[in-house]
Amino acid sequence: MLPLNGEFPIKTTKFLPLVMQNSSYEEAFEELQAIVTAMEGGSIGIDELSIKVKRAAELIQFCKQKLKTTEMDVDQILKDMESENPDLNR
Secondary structure: OOOOOOOOOOOOOOOEEEEEEEOOHHHHHHHHHHHHHHHHHHHOOOHHHHHHHHHHHHHHHHHHHHHHHHHHHHHHHHHHHHHHHHHHHH
């Protein structure tokens, strides 16, 4: 498969595309914003549209998972703090 617009085809694992495994939320969100902007501006051709929509779906899933993981981490930290310092709840 030939690269589209200088991008190489996305390789995927069972869970996330390889390109996302070491990416940050901010990087994924920026890429998602760029795709949305291109779609709104009409700069994505029909042949590329399906690829971009699939990529956007992957980015959304990645961002949702990052947010969920962060929320769980924060909840655990707060629980740990409460159990270590029960006076903080008063």
